[in-house]
Amino acid sequence: MTERTRLFAANWKMNLEAAQVDQYLARFTAGLRESASNGIELAFYPSAIWLERLLRELTQVSSAGRSIFIGGQDLHPESAGAHTGDLSGEQLVSAGCTSVLCGHSERRQDHGEDDQLVAAKTEAALRVGLLPVVCVGESLEQREGGQTKDVLQRQVSTILETVLRTTETQQLPPIVIAYEPIWAIGTGRTATPDLAQDAHAAIRELIRTAAGVEAARATRLLYGGSVKPGNCEELIAEEDVDGFLIGGASLDPDSFLDIISRCG
Ligand code: PEP
Numbered sequence: 001m002t003e004r005t006r007l008f009a010a011n012w013k014m015n016l017e018a019a020q021v022d023q024y025l026a027r028f029t030a031g032l033r034e035s036a037s038n039g040i041e042l043a044f045y046p047s048a049i050w051l052e053r054l055l056r057e058l059t060q061v062s063s064a065g066r067s068i069f070i071g072g073q074d075l076h077p078e079s080a081g082a083h084t085g086d087l088s089g090e091q092l093v094s095a096g097c098t099s100v101l102c103g104h105s106e107r108r109q110d111h112g113e114d115d116q117l118v119a120a121k122t123e124a125a126l127r128v129g130l131l132p133v134v135c136v137g138e139s140l141e142q143r144e145g146g147q148t149k150d151v152l153q154r155q156v157s158t159i160l161e162t163v164l165r166t167t168e169t170q171q172l173p174p175i176v177i178a179y180e181p182i183w184a185i186g187t188g189r190t191a192t193p194d195l196a197q198d199a200h201a202a203i204r205e206l207i208r209t210a211a212g213v214e215a216a217r218a219t220r221l222l223y224g225g226s227v228k229p230g231n232c233e234e235l236i237a238e239e240d241v242d243g244f245l246i247g248g249a250s251l252d253p254d255s256f257l258d259i260i261s262r263c264g
Pocket of ligand 1: 248
């Protein structure tokens with residue numbers, strides 16, 4: 001039995017308009033009030049323009065046994081300045097956010113984010129006390145070329161080394177790593193439970209090597225890639241899967257609630 005609190009995170013990406021957000025929140029908060037799931041954590045990453053709405057509505061249904069992180073889908077490594085269109089960790093915190101996504105594969109692809117930049121963003125999140133959910137994962141080409149473990153090693157080690165270098169105690173601060181094989185994101189193709197477990201175990205071993213047994217034991221590893229009510233239970237049954245980062249299925253409040261109640 002794992003002592004890590006399960007985390008179910010919704011990545012809305014560039015979806016939902018004002019009225020849809022209001023409908024979603026009305027349905028989700030009603031469903032969550034009726035839900036028996038307890039001892040879990042939830043997270044929402046909406047478009048930045050909706051953060052205030054989510055902070056207002058979801059804070060009311062957040063409780064000790066079911067706390068809810070709300071955060072940005074990205075942040076700039078600097079705290080302020082001439083970076084049109086970007087958001088800083090300081091701004092997110094001052095708006096009331098508690099978490100942030102770093103290095104989602106869509107940002108790595110669309111905006112050319114490399115491992116160093118993702119590590120700098122992770123560091124910036126930690127600097128202001130945001131819980132970073134850092135995304136890693138291989139492309140289809142890399143998987144088929146047998147490079148998955150090398151890719152994970154490069155991505156995870158860069159983040160851990162950067163974070164540990166700036167931590168005075170040399171202890172890994174709270175950070176969440178989301179394993180998201182790119183070929184499984186938004187494609188309907190989910191990793192098999194064995195394959196997800198294999199990657200998660202490799203990531204946990206990388207954490208152990210870099211930061212020690214306690215950090216490896218405590219750090220939560222999420223799986224992401226076409227998670228839905230029909231496949232979530234077999235994935236969460238794996239020892240090193242501590243929750244999910246969910247795109248498509250999180251856009252429907254009922255299917256997100258369904259996943260939470262099946263796995264929470
Ligand atoms: C994601 O956005 O991180 C994701 C995993 O998307 P989907 O669940 O739609 O595959």
